[in-house]
Amino acid sequence: MESKQPSFIDLLLETHIGLERQGPGSPETMKQALGFLGSLKQFEQIADLGCGSGGQTMLLAEYLPGVITGLDMFPDFIARLMEKAKSKGLEGRINGIVGNMEDLPFRKNSFDLIWSEGAIDNIGFEKGLRYWHDFLKNDGYVAVTCPSWITKEHPPIVEQFWSDAGSHIDPVEKNIEIMQNSGYKFIASFILPEECWTDNYxxxxxxxxxxxxxxxxxxxxxxxxxxxNRHEVELFLKYKQHYGYVFYIGQAI
Ligand SMILES: C[S@@+](CC[C@H](N)C(=O)[O-])C[C@H]1O[C@@H](n2cnc3c(N)ncnc32)[C@H](O)[C@@H]1O
Incomplete structure (x- = not known):
């Protein structure tokens, strides 16, 4: 038992550091998204932005041949990612970088694929897509998940929740249009199944x-x-028919 009063950030980090994932997702949906990309054998440089402690970064290293650079704002998450990479002998293929998704420390035209699960909404779907575009090689791919409306009904309590969390939620059709207007060919989108939220997160x-x-x-x-946290779960269970995480896959043009 500890007597010190932890801050919300302390609690956020302590809760999430030991989890496989820091947001909804699954190996199956990753594979589904990768299935929409061209020849994976040609991918040499991949960025995983907002990688958290790297559950999906480790899987990307398993599914793809290239070097994966995971970037997150929290040093503890990046340290955890690198522990995992070392334990699997993958430190030569996984780089962990503490940084800001809005101010990337990379050269332009560097990546074959920018991957980002559950993170782009923190800086805005459109802002993220537009800014990240220049870091992709010609014809490079982007694959991101983002909370989205999946019906025409948008319960205000859900809207409020995402706004209080510093995020924003738009309908799938609007996000596809944003992707097309931000320098990408739209390739595919699909909704993550419920167990990505419940069992996996x-x-x-x-x-x-x-x-x-x-x-x-x-x-x-x-x-x-x-x-x-319980409020978030209750909202999801009550209103899940109206919103979800959606994978969006696009190709830079
Ligand atoms: C919901 S978690 C998802 C983590 C991981 N991709 C997953 O799906 O398990 C969002 C992550 O984005 C990171 N993040 C949020 N804003 C960021 C920013 N501006 N720059 C870098 N990382 C950021 C957070 O630290 C957190 O690890």
Whole structure:
């Protein structure tokens, strides 16, 4: 039991650092997205932006032949990614970089593929796509997941949740149009299945939160943090027919 009051960022990091993923997704949806790209054998340089602790970065290294550069703003996540890479003998093929997705420390025309799961909405779908475009080689691909409306009904409580989280949620058709107007040929989009949220993210996250509640039993921040996370789960279970994470795949033109 600890007496210090953890901040929300402490709690966010402590909850997520040991999880396989820091957001909804799965190996199956990754493979589905990769299936829309051209010959994977030709991919030499891949960036994974907002990679978190690198669950999907490690899989990219398994599925693709090239060098994968994972970038995230949190040094603890990048340190964890590099521990995993070393434990699999992949430190020569995986680079971990602490950085900002809005100010990339890369040369232009560097990447065959920019991958990003659950992160682009933090800087804005359109802003991210437009800015990242120049870092792709000619004909390079982008594959990103982004929370999106999947019906015409947009419950205000869900809109409010994403806005409070510093994000924004648009209909799939609008995001496809944005992609087409941002220098890409639209290749495909598909909705991530429910278990990407529940089994692969919410359930492990809730177990981690329960352990943290034992560590910080007196903390008001801990209680608020746990409530906020449960609110997110309740919203999803109630309104999941209206929104979801959508994979968008495009090719730079
Ligand atoms: C929802 S998590 C997804 C992590 C991982 N891609 C996954 O799917 O498990 C979003 C990640 O984006 C990172 N992030 C958010 N804004 C960022 C920024 N401006 N620059 C770099 N990383 C950022 C966060 O630190 C976090 O690790």
């Amino acid at each position: 919410f359930f492990p996250r809730e177990s981690a939160i329960q352990k943290l509640m034992l560590k910080y039993p007196q903390s008001d921040n801990m209680k608020k943090y746990a409530e906020m």
